[in-house]
Amino acid sequence: MERQMKISVLGLNKAFESRARLGIMSVLMVNDSADFTTLKQLLELTDGNLASHARALEEQGFIACEKRFVGRKPNTIYRATEKGRESFKEHLVALEQFIKEQK
Amino acid sequence: MDNKEAIRDIKDIRSMMERSSRFLSVSGWGVAVAGLIAILAAWVAYSIFCDGTLFGDTHYLWEYKTRVAVFGSLVLVVLCGTIVFVSSVLLARRNGVKFVFDKTMRRTVFNFSVPLLAGGILCLALVMNGHYGLTSSMMLIFYGLALINCHHFSHPVLGTLGYLELLLGLIDSFVVTHALLLWAIGFGLLHVIFGVYLIVVNRKS
Numbered sequence: 001m002e003r004q005m006k007i008s009v010l011g012l013n014k015a016f017e018s019r020a021r022l023g024i025m026s027v028l029m030v031n032d033s034a035d036f037t038t039l040k041q042l043l044e045l046t047d048g049n050l051a052s053h054a055r056a057l058e059e060q061g062f063i064a065c066e067k068r069f070v071g072r073k074p075n076t077i078y079r080a081t082e083k084g085r086e087s088f089k090e091h092l093v094a095l096e097q098f099i100k101e102q103k
Numbered sequence: 104m105d106n107k108e109a110i111r112d113i114k115d116i117r118s119m120m121e122r123s124s125r126f127l128s129v130s131g132w133g134v135a136v137a138g139l140i141a142i143l144a145a146w147v148a149y150s151i152f153c154d155g156t157l158f159g160d161t162h163y164l165w166e167y168k169t170r171v172a173v174f175g176s177l178v179l180v181v182l183c184g185t186i187v188f189v190s191s192v193l194l195a196r197r198n199g200v201k202f203v204f205d206k207t208m209r210r211t212v213f214n215f216s217v218p219l220l221a222g223g224i225l226c227l228a229l230v231m232n233g234h235y236g237l238t239s240s241m242m243l244i245f246y247g248l249a250l251i252n253c254h255h256f257s258h259p260v261l262g263t264l265g266y267l268e269l270l271l272g273l274i275d276s277f278v279v280t281h282a283l284l285l286w287a288i289g290f291g292l293l294h295v296i297f298g299v300y301l302i303v304v305n306r307k308s
Contacts, residue, residue, distance in 0.1 A: 022112060026119035031206070034123070038205060042123050092116070095109050102106040 012098065013091045015060050020045055020053040025088045028063060028080035036076045054078060062087060126207040126257045131305055133190030135298025137183035142291035144179055145283055148172060152283075173230055194305065207256060215253035218245050239282040243272030243289045260304070264297050 016022050023043040027034050034042075040050050054076075057063045062084030066077045080088070121127075151168060222245020226238050250265030268289050275285040 019115065022115060023119050026116045027123040030120045030124045038123075042119070092113075095113055098109050099106060099113070102109075 138294025
């Protein structure tokens with residue numbers, strides 16, 4: 001029992017602990033890609049906030065970003081990487097486990 | 104992290120996944136009002152065509168009446184569509200969501216429109232060739248298929264409504280005499296019921 005607890009706590013990924021990062025990953029799990037504006041509106045974040053959280057996830061290799069121009073406006077498109085998907089799934093399993101054990 | 108936090112995280116993840124992949128701003132009020140208009144229209148049509156089998160009688164004014172009916176229904180479709188659209192914009196604004204023509208909405212509209220347009224064109228062809236008998240069931244069937252086709256991208260309950268419309272349409276294709284009644288149930292009554300259901304659901308969230 002004790003051993004199991006430790007494993008599940010380890011399974012919770014620090015990288016997903018912030019609300020914003022959890023949100024970004026959730027959106028990118030069910031959509032092939034999402035652009036900066038869509039993410040900003042969905043998660044109700046400011047430009048700077050979203051940019052910094054997205055950069056953090058990108059540095060960990062969980063998401064990939066691609067900068068494009070629509071007309072003259074820059075537009076960034078985000079995608080979850082294979083590594084990001086796997087890690088997020090593991091995080092979800094750990095969350096589930098955590099809730100079960102607390103009951 | 105404690106248990107409550109973990110549960111809240113899971114809830115957040117679920118709602119984010121749902122909100123970003125489904126177009127949920129469908130206004131119950133708009134749908135219910137559209138249903139009422141359809142019932143009213145069916146009643147007006149009944150009083151014009153007297154015997155209730157919409158295109159069935161061989162009255163001397165028949166061709167004129169048919170034109171009025173076809174034109175009237177086109178106006179109605181546009182009117183109801185506009186009402187549902189405008190009320191959905193208002194609903195989104197009330198919920199503080201920006202009503203933009205985003206990916207979820209594009210997908211919903213596209214998947215809804217394809218069967219509906221095909222059905223509409225087919226009905227037009229039927230009317231132009233004088234096959235009036237099956238138009239009402241065709242309308243119900245194709246409308247049902249349109250709803251079934253788009254419900255994965257929008258409110259799940261649209262699927263239930265779609266299957267009911269489909270069933271009514273198929274019944275209608277066998278029952279010749281009560282076309283207008285079945286039409287009024289499908290486009291009127293069902294919309295009022297589902298409109299009220301959506302109002303309740305939207306209020307809860």
